[in-house]
Amino acid sequence: MTNLPPDIWQPVWLTIELAAITTVILLIVGTPIAWWLARSKVWWKEGVAAVVALPLVLPPTVLGFYLLVLMGPDGPGGALASLWGGRTLAFTFGGLVFGSVIYSMPFVVQPIRNAFDAIGDRPLEVAATLRASPLKAFWTVAVPLARPGFLAGAVLGFAHTVGEFGIVLMIGGNIPGSTKVLSVAIYDYVETSQWREANILAGGMAAFAFVVILTMMMLEKRTARIRG
């Protein structure tokens, strides 16, 4: 491994950090959304579900464009940034986290919602007859039963944040150590004909994606066995 640029691993750590933070936020924010989507009876809930699922279909450039405008000094992001003296949320690690949370949301919410859906009313009704409060029933009945959904959501959310490219390219500004993530680093290496560096990072990404898909398949098999 001679002649490698000394900073080649920096995007890797930055990406892992970004994906980990995004996943944790999504588990916290996504769980109540998934719960509400699974349990609520209001007629407009599928509308909300569709909004959450939008990033599945929208090109990252669409999200990137709106984020660039929203985060700028004339948008709400600029107002937010002015709280700590900034002008814009673009070009910051926080901005990337915000963009990633929106982008990866369906990949976390969907599996958790499906898992909640699969539980059905019965176990919760039983818990209620045993005088469990709704909150207690949620923590002691629903969450353990939905564990495979949480696992799948966390793995997918993490993986998709790692693989995200279009949004970070559009709002990131390619700043080493702050917004230059793995996918952008690969793009840069390819653009400047540094094949070896591109190969190392891209090969690692491919291996990582393989492991993720394998894990997902094994998780699904296990879930199927549990449900019988």
Added chain:
Amino acid sequence: MKTIVTLRLALFGAAFAAGLASTPAFADSAKVAVAANFTEPVKEIAAAFKAKTGHELVLSFGASGQFYTQITQDAPFEVFLSADSARPKKLADEGFGVKDTVFTYAVGKLVLWSKSPGVVKGEETLKQATIAKVSICNPTAAPYGAAAVETMQALKLYDELKPKLVEGANITQAYQFVQTGNAEIGFVALSQVINDKDGSRWMVPQNLYKPITQDAVLLKKGENSAAAKAFLDFLKGPESRAIIEKFGYEVTTPKAS
């Protein structure tokens, strides 16, 4: 879970099919890879070229470095309008371009630009503490980015400004960062802002950076294309040169190098 995977596979399949279907079938058309800074002028030149010859140009825009890589990987471009002189020469030397077809079609000019009036007054603007972000384009892949870095180095401001720099993948993105207000100022091509009346700008003096000579080259894939060759001739002609100058480039006497 399964639905997501299936959905994504279906989308991928659809995208792939769309890609296959969009292969153009015009006989007298040429595929031209154009450095992003030359987007506006080349559109006008293409229209004039079509009016005169009937040949259609299929234009792709991007960073010169990106195009260079794509061309060495068998991209179907027939003509390359680069933002520098090194890459066309390299392509000709390496056999991807046709020898003796390289010529300078424009000399680019760098400006420091803000979308607001009164912000950019001169080089002293770069020293202002109120400026949080300065956008440039990738200096290793795009000559305007390299010229911006040279300028800051010549002014002995580079180390000081480095933490403020944000990099676009190409000059269009560097411009976009300023246009959306995410960066207060940025180094862009004069051609991008020549018609901008509301903003403020500083023409970077030519002695602060190496001239951005933008060279064109006929690629191997266009060697037998009448449209591609006619376009390069047209690009050297007076009609094109008038358009190029109108967009804020200098034009040199065309010569094969």
